[in-house]
Amino acid sequence: MSNRPKLSGRPAIPGYTQKPESTGSVPVWAIIAGVVVVIVIAAGIALGASGGDEKSAAGSKDSAQAADAAYGDKATSEFRPVKVDGEALPAFEQSEGDAAIGMAAPKLTGANFVNDPVTVGDGPAMVVFGAHWCPHCQREVPKLTQWIDGGLLPEGVSATLVSTGVKEDAGSEPPTAWVASTGWDDPVLVDSAQSDAATAYGLSGFPYFVFLDADGNVTHRASGELPQAQIEQYLSEIAPSAK
Template sequence: MKFSPRRSLLAGGTAAVLLLSACGGDDEPVAEPAEAGSDTTTGTTDASSDTTTGGATSVEGGPEATVPADVPEEYIGAIGPVDVIGDPLPYLETDVIADDPAVGEPAPVIVGLDFEGNPVRIDAATDGPTMVVFVAHWCPHCNAEIPVLNELRDDGLIPDGLNVVAVSTAPRADSTNFPPGEWLVDMDWQWPAIADGVDIDTGTFLAAEAYGVSGFPFIT
């Protein structure tokens, strides 16, 4: 695969370019599950557990979406419920920052849960400048990028007032560092993180699809 993710900053709810980097798809979105099933998954999590599960549990302040009880086993502990509010950003098909069609477009609001069942909301228009970091546990570039972000954090170089949120997406149960919730703990990720949801019928991961993700890490 060719990897060419967008790197930008959500300021006031619109996409504003920052720079470019490293790991994802070529002509099609990378948000594809390993195997398709029969149900569309838009999430629910057992708030008493540290893993995402099928069922109908709702969390105050969390998404309205639910994960079917018969979600494929390979996604248990790796996906969660996700609501997408607003129009999706266009898929990034260029390495040229100036040609990124998402620049200046309103970013959709993402509502999901972290791996402990706590609600997480990405809403730059309401909450202020937000950096969204799409990562995949199996991606070597993500495993190299997170320590860089951690170093910036530890050195006090993340600007005050900048919200940082990870979206763990495209999980692969048969790959390294699964499950992703444990991986993020091992990687010392201290900011909020959303477990992305998956649409089994279309073969896409919901938050990643909404943000036009073309590779990992994808920072917007």
């Protein structure tokens, strides 16, 4: 149901003022026809708006329920301090000829939404950086969740989602609700307000992937929505059984 208040009585019709028949030069039937057309258009707009409100409200309700299930009564935060140990990776430009390949990834020490400790930098690992407002992340993270549930990760390889790039925008859900709605149940590192984690790993776009071998060295970096086959290839190269 729409949250908009119902209008009482007949809706106002722009550009139309009811007058006695004898004072107008326009035929009465034409005026009536115009009124009917305007009412029909207005009704269509109202129905469309109501449907959008219902859809938006339903989505928000689902996310709120997912957040309640994920965090319960625990206090949450969209930002957490992140400690960075080690040299920052260069800004990512493209996968081919990436200067970060072979570099030791800096270790990130922080926490998740409910302040449980989380670390990033130990391998073998897939690290995924996502932003709650990013439409590509909104599509990619739920797919990753399904793929991981279906056995995407080789044994011994971890996956961590880094929530970063937070925007306080009324048009998007907060990171807590968004991540909960994706079903992601692997570790989540919450970035600082200054995006220390994202900067340390050279993020330049969303979603952003960094793959680390057993020694914590970068094997691949990529940005954007990746096909499952490409992710599987990168993971196969860092899986313990690959050595």
